[in-house]
Amino acid sequence: MHQCDDWIICEHCDSVFESLPLKPGQTSICTRCDGVLQQGSALTIEQLFAISIASALLFVFANVFPVIDISFQGAGNQATLWSSVWALARGDITPIAFVAGVCIILAPGLQIGLLCWLLGFAYQGRRAPGFKGCMRLLVKLKPWSMLEVCLLGILVAIIKLSGLLDVRPGMGLVALVLLCIVSIIVTSKSMQRLWDEAKVV
Ligand SMILES: [Zn+2]
Structure with missing residues (x-):
């Protein structure tokens, strides 16, 4: 696991992922439980x-x-x-x-x-x-x-x-x-x- 300042934890299964910048409409999904991790905001x-x-x-x-x-x-x-x-x-x-x-x-x-x-x-x-x-x-x-x-x-x-x-x-x-x-x-x-x-x- 490499160094990163921006981690995100899945609120459903506690898996840890690296946070990625998302464009409006994009959604990142947990690979373990398919829960929604982040959503790109249009606002x-x-x-x-x-x-x-x-x-x-x-x-x-x-x-x-x-x-x-x-x-x-x-x-x-x-x-x-x-x-x-x-x-x-x-x-x-x-x-x-x-x-x-x-x-x-x-x-x-x-x-x-x-x-x-x-x-x-x-x-x-x-x-x-x-x-x-x-x-x-x-x-x-x-x-x-x-x-x-x-x-x-x-x-x-x-x-x-x-x-x-x-x-x-x-x-x-x-x-x-x-x-x-x-x-x-x-x-x-x-x-x-x-x-x-x-x-x-
Ligand atoms: Zn999960």
């Missing part, structure tokens, strides 16, 4: 930073504007993500409100904030203060961020309630749909790029 750090800022704005819109607009015989009500969690907290199932608050507001918000922090410094060609801690926290937050589950739940609620009440999707729901799409791009593409950039800095 630059500037583009990922711009997408992370867009996701932060969409996150604010999704929390500020109502996701569902409900009306029945002249009486109407609007529900935002915050008001849904608050309504749960005031009911008999407070622990569910805590879990919902963490999964649809706290974890995604922290995830987006950390990505903006890390990518903002990477955009300036620097490693962000607390880089390793932030990267570890991002990995730990990933299972707790459940915006997609929340979106699915809201869509099911709209379909179910539409037979009984006048239910209209709000601006917050549009922002939530876009946020789910943008979050998939920025969280899946940023992690490997940030580690790669950290090696250079």
